[in-house]
Amino acid sequence: MKKSRLDQLFAAARREAAPEPRPGFDGRVAAAITRMDAPARPARSSATWLDPLAGWLPRLAVATVVVVGICFAADGGGDPAAGGDLGEGAEELVTQWFFE
């Protein structure tokens, strides 16, 4: 095919009128935006130094419970009759791990 024939096609296609949007198109876009629940504008989150701490708190709480649990277990289940306190129990545990 000659170049000029292709150019004729382009020229003819250029004359094609664009379709108009169907009535209510703007309303449908607005509804889609509402559904999408776009972030509030122009509100922007203001992060503070407390935010990362808040993120860490649940993990810190779990770690604390685990450590306390281990100490109780090492201390004979926390039975006063078993003698000694938590500090002694921890010391005994460390001694067992490192020197035996």
Added chain:
Amino acid sequence: MNDDGELIARILDGAKDEFAELVRRHQSQVFSILHRYERDPSRLDDLAQETFLKAWKALDRFDGRAPFAHWLARIAVHVAIDHLRRHKRRPQEVAMDFLGFDAGDWLHDEAGSRAIEASDARELLDLAMRGLSPAEHLVIVLLEIEGRSVKEVSALTGSSGIAVRVRAARARAKMRRTLDGLKEASS
């Protein structure tokens, strides 16, 4: 259109409902760009909606240095190329399509004496462009059908001027070959 900036400022200040006014102002332009890539009215509507939703999400990044219409056109072009990539058809499908009577007649008119209607030209071009990559398709539409300059196409697509020219030349050559193939297949 000069007050687009004011309207956008109000929308960003929380007047979310006023976005519909922005849509009304620019919907014809968006449909005009996108109908070069999608003829089905329902899918065209979806693409136009996708364009405005992307504009909505990115509205706080509109800096007002260029007119809003240019910024929106760029989004529409990106929606179009994503659409072309998603729905890329294999070149071998071209010969399987039914060619309309008038378009077929024009193709066989060796003397070139017949004029061609816009819709028939579009039908032939749609078939010829199926052998193109999405990037080539985009460049041909922007340059040859929308009549934009190489500089404009370069700005819209983010490609260099040389890349635009090379893609266009390659695309034209492919289209001519495809149309020759169609002519042979339909004779």
